Amino acid sequence: MKYTKATNYALHTVLYMIEQNQGEKFSVHVLAKQFQVSVTYLSKILTQLVKAGLVESVSGASGGYTLRKSIETISFMDIIQAIEGNGLLFECGIQQEKGCPIQKVMNDAEIIMEKYLQEKKLFELSSIKRNQK
Amino acid sequence: MKYTKATNYALHTVLYMIEQNQGEKFSVHVLAKQFQVSVTYLSKILTQLVKAGLVESVSGASGGYTLRKSIETISFMDIIQAIEGNGLLFECGIQQEKGCPIQKVMNDAEIIMEKYLQEKKLFELSSIKRNQK
DNA sequence: ATATTAAAGACTTTGTTTGTCTACGATAAT
DNA sequence: ATTATCGTAGACAAACAAAGTCTTTAATAT
Numbered sequence: 001m002k003y004t005k006a007t008n009y010a011l012h013t014v015l016y017m018i019e020q021n022q023g024e025k026f027s028v029h030v031l032a033k034q035f036q037v038s039v040t041y042l043s044k045i046l047t048q049l050v051k052a053g054l055v056e057s058v059s060g061a062s063g064g065y066t067l068r069k070s071i072e073t074i075s076f077m078d079i080i081q082a083i084e085g086n087g088l089l090f091e092c093g094i095q096q097e098k099g100c101p102i103q104k105v106m107n108d109a110e111i112i113m114e115k116y117l118q119e120k121k122l123f124e125l126s127s128i129k130r131n132q133k
Numbered sequence: 134m135k136y137t138k139a140t141n142y143a144l145h146t147v148l149y150m151i152e153q154n155q156g157e158k159f160s161v162h163v164l165a166k167q168f169q170v171s172v173t174y175l176s177k178i179l180t181q182l183v184k185a186g187l188v189e190s191v192s193g194a195s196g197g198y199t200l201r202k203s204i205e206t207i208s209f210m211d212i213i214q215a216i217e218g219n220g221l222l223f224e225c226g227i228q229q230e231k232g233c234p235i236q237k238v239m240n241d242a243e244i245i246m247e248k249y250l251q252e253k254k255l256f257e258l259s260s261i262k263r264n265q266k
Numbered sequence: 267a268t269a270t271t272a273a274a275g276a277c278t279t280t281g282t283t284t285g286t287c288t289a290c291g292a293t294a295a296t
Numbered sequence: 297a298t299t300a301t302c303g304t305a306g307a308c309a310a311a312c313a314a315a316g317t318c319t320t321t322a323a324t325a326t
Contacts, residue, residue: 160270160271160272161271161272162270162271176271176272176273177273177274179272180272180273180274183272183273190271190272190273191271191272192270192271192272192273193269193270193271193272194268194269194270194271195270195271196270196271196272197271197272198272
């Protein structure tokens with residue numbers, strides 16, 4: 001794992017889409033204005049979400065982005081992974097016979113954090129919580 | 134938090150000192166050879182450990198570095214913090230009225246990981262486990 | 267004095283992220 | 297069909313942080 005600004009924009013964008021209306025279609029133009037970021041830059045981030053299957057895109061006039069998964073299922077981890085990939089937060093490059101014991105501990109630590117982020121869904125932060133039952 | 138190679142070298146160096154002998158004095162020359170890293174670079178890292186109070190240094194001929202704390206007390210987190218400082222892994226720079234709810238979740242995730250690393254002691258990895266009782 | 271060793275600062279290199287620019291492709295409206 | 301709109305993609309430039317080097321200084325034992 002890893003965190004970059006791109007992940008931050010992705011998280012905010014999806015949360016925004018959830019809060020507005022899950023079914024709605026958003027142009028990158030509108031989204032970019034929300035977060036004061038350039039259209040081309042945000043569109044790249046959104047494209048990564050599309051490739052990860054979290055968001056759907058329609059090209060052409062009156063196109064845009066919509067959420068693809070039901071909002072109850074979208075976790076923090078889903079988005080982080082879509083943007084950052086599956087790399088490790090800590091990578092010991094030091095050569096060792098039987099694997100690095102420090103690496104093992106650091107991996108465990110990361111996994112604990114990731115589990116939390118996997119369970120935490122974005123819609124929980126939404127003020128408009130629907131179907132909470 | 135954050136991880137860099139410097140942290141990795143610091144972790145390995147302290148683990149090495151623990152495994153050799155907690156009371157022993159090590160020159161940066163010897164330590165640097167262990168991990169195939171330059172003397173000046175590693176000395177900077179060690180200086181940070183000194184400033185954090187984890188390691189003691191003696192200048193001059195037959196000087197060197199020794200562990201300062203008892204090995205049962207040195208945690209992963211101690212070393213990480215000594216090198217990386219207290220920054221957050223995730224920092225949302227987006228302006229918001231009531232603080233960023235995403236930031237809050239990310240902080241919680243980080244804290245969970247840090248707690249694990251705080252409890253995990255380096256000497257647990259040592260093959261020569263002393264006074265384990 | 268001299269050799270050894272840690273500390274410190276300036277500096278360079280390297281790598282990654284951020285962000286821009288431009289061209290291309292898809293779609294709807296006319 | 298043409299045009300305006302909107303997402304995709306690649307090359308590129310700028311900014312930043314980390315990694316690593318070089319050189320000088322300060323402390324200490326012999």
